[in-house]
Amino acid sequence: TQLLEQSPQFLSIQEGENLTVYCNSSSVFSSLQWYRQEPGEGPVLLVTVVTGGEVKKLKRLTFQFGDARKDSSLHITAAQPGDTGLYLCAGHNYGQNFVFGPGTRLSVLP
C-alpha cells in the first residue's frame, strides 16, 4: 500500500514569515500534486511535478520534487493570511488511484 506522510501536521505562523511543508513516501510516484483547501471549499490544484529534482515556482510558493520521486516540499516565502488553509499532497502513478497525504493545516496570523 502506498502511503504519503506530511509534516508538520499543524503550523501557525505570523504574517511575513517563511515556512516549508514536507510530503514523504517510501514509494515512487510518477507525479505529485499539491492542493490547497480553504474552509468550505474543495481542494484547488496548485502544481503538478513530474520530473525527479524538478523545481517549480508559483509567485511566493516554491515546489520541489525529490530526485528519487518519493518526496516533495512546498516552501512559502513571506506568508500572508490568504495562504491559510489545508495543504494536501497527492501522489499518482498511471493506471492507479491518487494517494492523498493527511494534510498540513496552516494558519497565518496578521
Add this chain to the structure above:
Amino acid sequence: SAVISQKPSRDICQRGTSLTIQCQVDSQVTMMFWYRQQPGQSLTLIATANQGSEATYESGFVIDKFPISRPNLTFSTLTVSNMSPEDSSIYLCSVEGPLRWETQYFGPGTRLLVL
C-alpha cells in the same frame, strides 16, 4: 482546467434517510471520482465512476450504501443511503485533468450533517 459544480452544497438529514449528490462537469471526462473527507481529515476515495460501466468501489465502501450513477460523460450522482451520524462528512467529486492524466480537479463539495 475543468469546472465542476455539486448540488446540494450542504444539507442536514435525519438518520435513516438517503441523500443524492449531483456532480456536473463543463467538459466530457472519462473518469470521475467520489471522495469523502471527514471533519479535519484528508480525502478518502469512495469509488471511481466510468460512463457505461459499474462503479469501482474502494475497500470499506459498498454499492448498497453508496450507489453511483454515471449516465453520460459530464454527470454523476452519489447516493448516501440509510444515513447515520457517522456519514457526516464533506463529499467531493473530482475528475482527471482533460489534458493531463496526472492531475485532478475537484468540485466545491457537499457538506452533509446527519442528525
